[in-house]
Amino acid sequence: MQLIPNKIPIKVGEKYIAVLNEHMAHNLDLHPGDRISVKNGRKGEIIAILDITEDRKEIRDTEVGLYIESWEKLRAKRGDKLCIKLAEKPISLQYIKDKLDGKKLNKEQINEIIKDVVHEDLSELEIAYFVSGCYTKKLDMEEAVNLTKAIVANGSQLKFNKKIVADKHCIGGVAGNRTTLIVVPIVTALGITMPKTSSRAITSPAGTADTMEVLANVLNDAAKLQKIADKVGGFITWGGGVDLASADDKMIQARHILSLDPEGMLLASIMAKKHSVGATHVLIDIPYGPQVKMATKADAIKLGTKFVEIGKKLGMKIQILASTGDEPIGNGIGPVLEAIDAMKVLKNDKDAPQDLRKKGLEMAGMVLELCGKAKKGEGEKMAEKTLNSGAAYKQMMRIIKAQGENKHKLRLGKFKKEIIAQKTGKIVETSNGMIAHIARSAGSPKDPYAGVYLYKKDGENVKKGDKLYTIYSDLKEGLEYAEHYDLNSVYKIK
């Protein structure tokens, strides 16, 4: 069938989408979601996913609508005659159906799916079917390993000429837990390569990438990151800014819709990110407690065991830290507030948050022992020495400089509201979730100066009238939005 191209002036991502009107689609016996080959003589050919519009005025019977990517790829001009025909479905669709049917997928099948995800040969809807197959029928260990390998193989990779490349990861859920900004400078100051990619906040007030962005540029491509790490031994960058494990980013979009976290995909997603930066030794922090994903220590250890197992199959040494996730770490919650906390720890300031310092040193020590830099039981001491000497701070400044310094002043938000204790007693619980809601409605992470500064920790005694915490925002409305929440429910006082 020959049709004239009609340009739809918007980009839809790297994928190709072609649009026919309902009437023509019916005549051509084509259905929405079908793949069609669209050929523009010798100028080019694409396989596009078919969209259908009822709109016979905008897309006439003689026309095929092409979004910008397709239009450009076909070097189309008004008046060209394009040949349209039904194209074969990719074989990966059959594998996705197999997974929904509960069949186990082999290495080649998983790789085929991931290759098609990366090359935009599968639509969002088809990726969603893959996610639900993995969610409802689970991935076994072998499938998770193969998924990890496929994600790595179909993305960019960093390669270091080192026997040991360290990395860390935290499953998340604890506000203010910015240990990366302590651990990376300490470990790299001691000569171990540590290329750390981090995420931005999705539902939390700040991700590590948001906090690091206060201090330095976190948008670096793979080539630049390779150079930075070769020069200063490590970096802290935004993982989404570089196409390491890019298949994973696309699957996360489909998962986001229903907040689906298929365990096998979660494992593969994290391990692929570590594997693609060439990590050989990885510490994984799994907080547990009633407020986070893992309810009990046993749950955390059970998940941890799977990381260790999958790591073994990928040739990586994994160490697990099951940590309590009962209250925030540090005092500041929000990008700038957390950056201030971390810099205080690195500078050995007297009023640096001791819990953040302690957890940072513990984790850095574990990494040093895992990598064989420190003897068993001596890692934390080595870490502390490096921190106390100022070497970690100096190293952090080198990393910041190598990434490109960001000149945000480390100041507080222009508007603030102090929350006062309504009664005397002892703090028995701090709500990570409520703090996140309040900080986000105050504006974090997009307003980096917004957030919450906590004066109290679990177990402390407070008197009626004591300052409990302060909300900051650079916008007056930020404080008003925050007040929609019950501000007295952050701390439970008994």
Add this chain to the structure above:
Amino acid sequence: MQLIPNKIPIKVGEKYIAVLNEHMAHNLDLHPGDRISVKNGRKGEIIAILDITEDRKEIRDTEVGLYIESWEKLRAKRGDKLCIKLAEKPISLQYIKDKLDGKKLNKEQINEIIKDVVHEDLSELEIAYFVSGCYTKKLDMEEAVNLTKAIVANGSQLKFNKKIVADKHCIGGVAGNRTTLIVVPIVTALGITMPKTSSRAITSPAGTADTMEVLANVLNDAAKLQKIADKVGGFITWGGGVDLASADDKMIQARHILSLDPEGMLLASIMAKKHSVGATHVLIDIPYGPQVKMATKADAIKLGTKFVEIGKKLGMKIQILASTGDEPIGNGIGPVLEAIDAMKVLKNDKDAPQDLRKKGLEMAGMVLELCGKAKKGEGEKMAEKTLNSGAAYKQMMRIIKAQGENKHKLRLGKFKKEIIAQKTGKIVETSNGMIAHIARSAGSPKDPYAGVYLYKKDGENVKKGDKLYTIYSDLKEGLEYAEHYDLNSVYKIK
């Protein structure tokens, strides 16, 4: 956040989609697939699904892209200031997740999902998640009943002031099986109301709606259908042309992508279509055999039992016919060829295909007995009398006139190719699938004159050189396309 509307000149269906560029979406902390409220002062407000483009030129930072439906609903003008904010997710998304988790859904939850499907409050991707939940975790009988009721309640319905309203359905898979065109005239000639909605071909050479369209208009809305049935007692129309069970049509689109047929959805889909025309007595034809969906008679009966059970819960009497689906019914395959066959049967032509006549009479007889019109064992005789007397033909002409006659000449395709037996022997198998491929590549159903005319049936003896079948097409290329298939593999001769 205030943004200026930018019209994207294409319709995307009744749903609302708004587009932001990547940069702004990140700043506003919004993700693809999020729901956002878009408000144009007092002129209107929509809840739209968010799409993201990397295209900062077409959709600038100050703009929100609106497809035609959204643009019109908001009565937007260039220069308007629209308010954008994150909207709540519909509660039905939680129920969809519950289903993926294997939970049983209750009546209200299923109704909520279907209501949102009909009102376009769920995206295609979210509907796909519902389909995969039903596919991987199954629907039990109660859920299937509630799904049926929800589909009916959220669509148009026909209502007849009759105690008995007959209907029939065939699960499909057998070429040429156009019994509807025999059964409806016979049954309605005897005074029983029979409002029949049929489908178009998806993968077959002709659906009943395609065949009926050769003779009469099959695009009628609910009000018109009500009138037709009140006047002549029945109709044969395209189900997709009227919004009976419209939720089902939307779910079928999501199912089509991976050809998923969750049993509970299949049951609900068929029963909803019967229920929404007010059917009280329904005959369901379930062909079985190696070439069709149900491999054995036992499989067909097992599925049939579920129809009977679900019918009971909906207050409908269901009769099952497990029929052999080993070879095509009738001689013609393709819209016009099948219409010719059916009209020959109705006119009692000497060369009418006897297998189609026989199956039509058997089914009409079963419907008459099911409805209590004929005594047990006497239905087929009553049907035959009605057919032989010419009353069925006269009734068919009344139905055609009431729907609006289509003036297609009942002629054959302009081009033809005869296929000759390569050897002498007995026909032991006829391939429904190969016939469908050949007829479709010759052009059916979009070329109504295209198709295949079969001269031989299973069990017949043939001599080398005998005519086996003829391929027809109104386009010369149709025959060329058909020749891509192995034309000698239609019949197995031993």
